[in-house]
Amino acid sequence: MDIMNRYRTKNRTVRGIIILLLTVSSLGLFAQELLTMDRSMDIAVENSPDMQQTELALVQSQERLNAQRARLKSQFSIILNPFEYEKTNRFDQQTSEWYLNESASSGGTFAINQRILPTDGELTLVNRFSYDYSFTESALAIDPVNKTYNNRLYLQFTQPIFTYNRTRMELERVQLDYEASLLRYLLMKLSLEREVAREFYAVYSNQMRLVIAEESQKNNLESHEIIRNKVEGGLLALEELYQAEVNLATSRSDVFNSELSLENSKDQFKVLIGLPIETTLMIAAEIQADTVAVNQEMAITHALDNRMELREREIDIENANFNLVQATATNEFAGSITASFGVQSNDELFSQLFETPTNTPSIGLTLNIPIFDWGERKSEIKAAEASLQSSQLDYKIEETDIEVNIRAVVRSLKNLENQIEIQRKTVENAELTYDINLERYRNGDLTSLDLGLYQSQLSDTKMALTNAIIDYKIELLNLKIQTLYDFETHSSIIPEELTIQESE
Numbered sequence: 001m002d003i004m005n006r007y008r009t010k011n012r013t014v015r016g017i018i019i020l021l022l023t024v025s026s027l028g029l030f031a032q033e034l035l036t037m038d039r040s041m042d043i044a045v046e047n048s049p050d051m052q053q054t055e056l057a058l059v060q061s062q063e064r065l066n067a068q069r070a071r072l073k074s075q076f077s078i079i080l081n082p083f084e085y086e087k088t089n090r091f092d093q094q095t096s097e098w099y100l101n102e103s104a105s106s107g108g109t110f111a112i113n114q115r116i117l118p119t120d121g122e123l124t125l126v127n128r129f130s131y132d133y134s135f136t137e138s139a140l141a142i143d144p145v146n147k148t149y150n151n152r153l154y155l156q157f158t159q160p161i162f163t164y165n166r167t168r169m170e171l172e173r174v175q176l177d178y179e180a181s182l183l184r185y186l187l188m189k190l191s192l193e194r195e196v197a198r199e200f201y202a203v204y205s206n207q208m209r210l211v212i213a214e215e216s217q218k219n220n221l222e223s224h225e226i227i228r229n230k231v232e233g234g235l236l237a238l239e240e241l242y243q244a245e246v247n248l249a250t251s252r253s254d255v256f257n258s259e260l261s262l263e264n265s266k267d268q269f270k271v272l273i274g275l276p277i278e279t280t281l282m283i284a285a286e287i288q289a290d291t292v293a294v295n296q297e298m299a300i301t302h303a304l305d306n307r308m309e310l311r312e313r314e315i316d317i318e319n320a321n322f323n324l325v326q327a328t329a330t331n332e333f334a335g336s337i338t339a340s341f342g343v344q345s346n347d348e349l350f351s352q353l354f355e356t357p358t359n360t361p362s363i364g365l366t367l368n369i370p371i372f373d374w375g376e377r378k379s380e381i382k383a384a385e386a387s388l389q390s391s392q393l394d395y396k397i398e399e400t401d402i403e404v405n406i407r408a409v410v411r412s413l414k415n416l417e418n419q420i421e422i423q424r425k426t427v428e429n430a431e432l433t434y435d436i437n438l439e440r441y442r443n444g445d446l447t448s449l450d451l452g453l454y455q456s457q458l459s460d461t462k463m464a465l466t467n468a469i470i471d472y473k474i475e476l477l478n479l480k481i482q483t484l485y486d487f488e489t490h491s492s493i494i495p496e497e498l499t500i501q502e503s504e
Contacts, residue, residue, distance in 0.1 A: 034282045037200055040273055044196050045189060047274020054181075054188045061174075061181035068174040072115055072167075080108040081130070102135040107150075120167045121159040126342075128152045149353045154342020154360060163334040164325050173322060176315050183308045183315075186495045190481045197477050199269040201470040203283045206262040208466045213258040216459045217251040219438075223451055224248045226442060240447060247452040254459075291417045291472065292487045294479065296410045300403050303483040306494055307402055313395035320388040327384035330377040335367040402482070409479045416472040423465035430454075430461040 035043075045051050087102045107130025114123045134146040160166075224244040231241045266281045275281070304310065343357040370377075437454045440446040480486050486493050 034284055035200075036284050037197065040200055040269075041193055041196050043275065044192055044273040048192055051185075051188060051192060054185045058178075058181045058185045061178040065174050065178045068171055072117055072171070075113040077111050077113070078108060079111075082106055100137040104133040106131050115167055117167055117171070118165075119159060120165040121157060124156045124158075126152075126154055126156065147348055148346050149348070149350050150344075150346040151353055152342060152344040152360070154340050154344075156338065156340035158336060158338045160334065160336045163332060164329060169322055169325065173319070176318055180312060180315050183312050187308055189495075194474075194477065194481060196273060197474055199265070199272050200283065201474060203262070203265045203269050203281070205463075205466060205470055206258065206265045207283060209463055210255065210258040210262050212459050212462050213251070213254040216455055217248070217255050219455055220244075220248045220251040220452070223438070223441060230444070243447065243449050243452075247449075247455075250452070251455075291413075291420070292476065294410055294413060294487050296407065299410065299479065299483045299485065299487075300406050302485045302492070303402050303406055304399060306484045306492070307482075308484075309398055310395065310402070313391065313398050316391040317388065317395060320384070320391040324381070324384040324388055327377075327380040330380045331370040331373040332377075333367075333369055335365065337363075337365055339363040406479070406482050409475060409482055412475050413472065413479065416468065416475055419468045420465070420472060423461065423468045426461045427458075427465050430458040434458045 083104070083106055085104045087100070089098050090101045091098055107128065109126065109128045111127075112125040115121075116123060129151045130149075132146070132148050132150060136144050224241075224247070227240050227244045231238055267277060270277055270279060270281060339362070341359070341361045344360045345353050345355075345357040347353045347355075434454045434457075437446055437451055441451045476488070480493060484493050485491070
């Protein structure tokens with residue numbers, strides 16, 4: 001227990017040194033960013049070209065859906081024909097004579113069109129009004145000049161029969177396209193989160209490597225002073241001082257190399273999240289070695305219920321079903337019923353135009369009866385059925401892959417838990433071994449070469465522990481992405497955008 005307390009105390013001291021070094025090194029710098037994991041992710045989402053492209057595709061799908069929904073509302077339109085004039089010679093077959101005809105008109109049409117979603121019908125209210133002028137030089141004309149006001153108002157309903165609802169299918173296709181775009185956006189975001197986490201922890205790892213290298217340099221500097229004093233006092237041979245100087249130079253080189261690695265990893269991280277290269281980067285992170293319990297069966301069940309890739313496969317199946325319906329409608333027996341009722345009136349005087357209107361009811365039935373299509377419909381149906389079966393097979397494959405991957409991640413987490421415990425114990429032993437041999441070194445029972453080996457062993461074990469913890473954290477994030485469940489907070493992480501879409 002004392003060993004564990006001492007390790008935790010030293011761990012907190014190391015973290016304090018990191019924060020202090022970062023704070024001191026950042027003083028006086030112009031452009032700087034203090035980044036947490038969440039802040040890094042926000043910047044990456046905002047600056048990533050891939051995320052921007054996916055977001056634009058999502059906006060396009062959303063606007064197409066908005067447009068399709070708008071088409072289902074009443075559409076108002078006015079068509080104006082302000083002026084139309086024609087003068088031409090016409091042939092009268094009764095008299096076998098040519099005559100001059102002159103005509104002019106002005107008018108317009110107002111219409112309200114409403115698509116009926118449940119039945120795929122169409123209801124239209126139309127009013128046409130015009131003023132017509134005609135002059136003819138025909139010998140048979142009773143009145144060579146005709147001036148008439150005309151108005152027709154009618155309500156018409158058209159209903160397709162013996163076929164599928166095209167309006168509903170069109171709307172559902174656009175809705176599925178929007179949902180697919182949303183899923184691609186969210187999956188891209190999760191993938192980006194994984195990449196950001198890896199680079200974020202890479203910077204943190206190099207920061208720790210620098211701290212450990214500086215600690216090793218401090219220890220070598222201390223041992224160099226000890227052996228220099230002993231050599232000057234004639235207690236040790238000069239060769240020991242030479243070796244101590246080699247050890248000190250090596251530790252300084254390690255610090256320099258660690259600084260280079262840290263700066264390189266910072267540049268890579270800045271490129272990934274979209275920060276300017278000249279930005280001074282500071283990583284604010286405190287990685288604990290705490291492990292969490294994972295229920296494998298629960299993880300698999302939650303993933304199969306919520307994974308967006310499965311919903312993508314379901315959308316593929318639904319689209320394949322739509323294609324099958326369309327293929328079935330190839331050269332189909334279908335028809336439509338059209339019925340209308342209205343009034344029509346015309347008069348030379350506008351004031352008398354509506355005094356004696358005429359009712360104009362109409363109804364009609366149209367049937368399309370295919371006779372022979374050389375097997376076109378049959379082939380289209382077979383092709384659509386094959387596409388549907390392929391989509392269903394893709395769904396089953398995706399299900400199996402998800403379960404296999406989650407099982408692998410859970411096993412990996414258990415292995416990493418063991419590695420953390422092993423590395424933690426190794427660090428404790430390496431610290432005790434170094435302290436013991438440092439005392440031996442002070443007493444002259446150990447050479448500086450041997451002490452350098454123990455120092456290197458201590459540095460390596462500390463770095464190995466840091467990397468084991470980072471690997472565990474990354475794998476835990478991978479499990480969260482694989483299952484859409486956070487086992488640290490015991491909460492589902494289904495994206496809010498997807499929840500809103502499902503509620504609509």
